[in-house]
Amino acid sequence: MNTPAITGTGVFTPSEVITNAELVAAFNAYVDLFNAENADEIAAGTVAAKEYSSEDFIFKASGIQQRYVIDKTGVLDPKVMHPLLRQRSDDEPSLMAEMGVKAAQNALAQAGKSAKDVDLVICAASNMERAYPAVAIEIQQQLGISGFAFDMNVACSSATFGIQAAADMVxxxxxxxxxxxxxxxxxxxxEWRDRDCHFIFGDVATATLIETAQAATGPYFEIKSTRCATEFSNNIRNNNGYLRRSRPAGMVDRRDMQFMQNGRKVFKEVLPMVSDHIAAHMADGGVQAADLKRLWLHQANKTMNDFIGKKVLGRTPEPSEQPNILQDYANTSSAGSIIAFSKYSGDLEDGDRGLICSFGAGYSVGSVLVERHA
Structure with missing residues (x-):
């Protein structure tokens, strides 16, 4: 049996940034428009007036200060309130593939490897740009990789589930x-027009290269073990499924066709599920809390991460033990824990252990125990 290892990671970050101040200004302008257009219904009590958002509200609710996006123009237009993504022709690279290729190239460069060292591409993300052909196969073709490729969707846990699948095959x-x-x-x-969630997400792409430990040409992280679990819940959902580029005239404006969540139930149900999952994974691997040098958690909400970190370590984690990138990137679904790992893992010493964990809709939770080899 081979020993699987993470030999390289890469991050592609879009160039456009939306700060909380910009987002609040746009959202509140939308609120003014909505309330003015629906003044009679609001007065009659048949339509509820929209409430303003604020920078304090966003930061206290999430810990987010800004987010990177592919397009900020549409998001910040009170009459649009969604990104304006150009419909690409069939002979052009898809947007997801374009982003994924850049992240993959960064991961290969960090590991000192090339396409010939890769036999499999998994595109694991919360929403795919199309049903078929698989975006992963498009990325495979653009990178010049032989072998095979497939798409995977486990929402915010897609990266860790993908790592387990790849590690098992290696x-x-x-x-x-x-x-x-x-x-x-x-x-x-x-749904950028919903005060309860308009601040949550950002855009990014990450890539993780997994090879045999023997193939590593530099420092690497041995994958000691992986664990995945799912339990069905409808409390986080998206009934649409694919990327929205525009809202055509006459389109029925169904709120449930974009991201929705019952935040209170998610907090109540997901936190113990994740904490118990990590504890069981560590126990089966013979890993004590004192053995963990770092936790790279899913970047959805700072309060959630603080709770999980305290349960896992039995105390409040130091910032260096549980790095957050949420304040800069916002929630980037499956990519969040990989951004944290990519940016905050190079300083670990030989023999140091850590755990990557992502969790979200499904419910789903995936964890990866790793050990640094310098």
Missing amino acids: RSGSIGGALVINPEICSAHL
Whole structure:
């Protein structure tokens, strides 16, 4: 049996940024428009008036200060309130593939590897740009990789589930190397007109290269074990499924066709599920809380991460033990824990252990125990 290892990671970050101040200004302008257009119904009590958002509200609710997006123009237009993504022709690269390729190239460069070292591409993300052909196969073609590729969707846990699938295949010897790529265009399935969630998401793409430990040409993280679990819940959902580019005239404006969540139930039900999952994974791996040098958690909400970190370690984690990127990137679904890992793992020493964990809709939770080899 081979020993699977993470030999490289890469992040592609869009160039456009929306600060909380910009977002609040746009949202509140939309509120003014809505309330003016529906003044009679609001007065009659048949339509509820929209409430303003604020920077304090956003930061206290999430810990987010800004987010990167593919397009900010449409999001910040009070009459549009969604990204304006150009419909590409069939002979052009898809947007997800374009982002994924850039992240993958960064991961390959960090590992000192090339396309010939990869046998499998998994595109694991919360929403796919199309049903078929698989975006993963398009990325495979653009990178010049032989072998095979497929798409995977486990919402916010897609990256860790993809890592487990790739690690298992590397361990068995059916492949030598795999790229798990997470292109997340979360801005396209967020309802920017909903005060309760308009601040949550951002866009990004990440990539993780998984090979045998023997193939590593530099420092790497041995994948000691992985664990995945799912339990059905409808409390986080998106009934539409694919990226929205525009809202055509005459389109029925169904709220449930974009991201929705019952936040209170999610907090109540997901937090113990994740904490128990990590505790059981560590126990089965013979890992004590004192053995963990770092937690790279899903970046959805700072309060959730603080709770989980305290339960896992038995105390409040130091910032260096549980790094957050949420304040800069916002929630980037499956990519969040990989951004944190990519940016805050290079300083660990030989033999240091850590845990990558993502969780979300499904419910789903995936965890990866790793050990640094310098």
